[in-house]
Amino acid sequence: MKALVVAEVSRGEVHSITAELISAASSITQDITVGVIAQQPSLFRESITRDGVTRILEVPIGDAAPNSSVYRDAVSHLIATYEFDLTIVGFTNSGIAFGAAVAAPLDLGFASGVTGVSLDGNGLVVERPVFGGKALETLDFPEHDRYLLLLRQGSYPPAVIVGTPVIEEVQVPLRDSGLEHLEFLDRETDVDITNADFILAIGRGVSDQQKVAVFDELATAMGATLACSRPVVDAGLLHTSRQIGTSGRTVRPRVYLGFGISGAMQHVAGMKESELIVAVNWDLSAPIFSVSHYGITADMFEIAKELRKACTRTGTQSSAKNME
């Protein structure tokens, strides 16, 4: 099976998911080409040269910024020219912007948000989470022989840097993309939760300032840094710099204590490497429990109240570093 891995290049760097896409492709084929679409693709050669890669196609795009339209046109051209059977794109804000836009008009077999790929006697088989992560869908493509997949980050380990792939430069015809980059906005940071040893995270059920204050107070009493999932930021209750997840920060604390965190995939992606995960959630089937070490199915406010008392009783707070 001829595979194309689309490297994700943004703001002068190769996204870490690219090495994982290569690894995923390696699990089912030995014929792997990486396509690098950028103003100066050769700059990224070293970080693309990984185990399993037999060829690198460097697609210079002149002055154009590598936006969703450029990726769409370039990848479509590569698939048509080189007749790749399988194209793998990262399930990231960048990949989501063009992946299906390539697959639909070309009538490719297609799946997004994929966590596993394999081959059986009949062809490609993929797995993907559905229903908020509570179920897993296995898909196949009996009516297709060419496919495009978007793979979730963290599904495969990164392929190691090694090898001597063939390098080819490819010119791709590009139309006016209809997109013009104006500026990047990097939000200023209120607190840096990525350095915290002990994180206390709150989820959607903490729905007003008074409730947030309860957990803020508990976090202080326990020596933890307060963080949250996206809905709490959307509700304007905490600053975006406290958000854990794909659109926020990735954290690796020694302790992650979650209250009312359901474990939506976008959040879990930002905290699953935590050393100790303790989660409190009413819902026994909340996906957070499939990444937790300890689970408590009880009312989070009751538990918070008792924990606060427990901390006072022992007269000490946890000695976790709380770097703010």
Add this chain to the structure above:
Amino acid sequence: MSVEIFRVLVCVKIAAVIDGEPRIASDGLTMEPQALNWDHNEWDLHAVEEALLLRESIGSGEVVVVSVGGERAEQTLRWCIAMGADRGVRVDAELFEPVSIARCLAEVATRESPSLVLTGAQSVDGMHSATPAAMAGLLGLTHLPFVTEIAYSDPTGTAVVLRELEGGSFERVKIAVPAVLSIQTGINHPRYVTLGARKRALASHIDVRSVSPAAKAASRIRSLTTPASQTEVQFLNGSTTEIAESIRKIITRTVD
């Protein structure tokens, strides 16, 4: 597409949420219907709200909502009409594969000639985040996902949007319109819908269209299972006081 009046086409759906345990049906392909609770897809409501705000800021125009689904989808269409959408279209087909859905929506878009196509950036049940890009590809339109701000300027044939990137950053982009934009939460607060508005929406006519002979679906569901756990979670039991003490001990043990 020729565009005469400002028209936003918003693609919406009713989504299935599992509040308790997932229960796979005996066919091994679908969820037990009783395990599912249906509700308007949250991201789509943000998209409708944004369309209504654009219409208000421009001073005129039409907001059309469309959904691909069975009769149940009309609940969401009527909710959107109660919010202020002008009319609703339902494509009568129960589809869950995003490219097939995008084909139906693209057909509607071709007929409606919108200035903008908006939809939610993701759904809690399907979790593909693919329908908007598929639509854009089929229609030959530009696309940006996870949009958190839209400034629309018709005379220039462009819009300026703010799109979310990973890690808390944003990018401001000028985009040629018509375009397909997928909307992220946090962009706005979907407006409150009065009981009166909902009652009036019940009487609204919804244009039901049938699907053209379908192209093949882009994938097939082979099985639906409950995922294996990544950790051996240990549930703590006892009274609230006992549980709290256990948590305190476990954490202190790790941290000290």
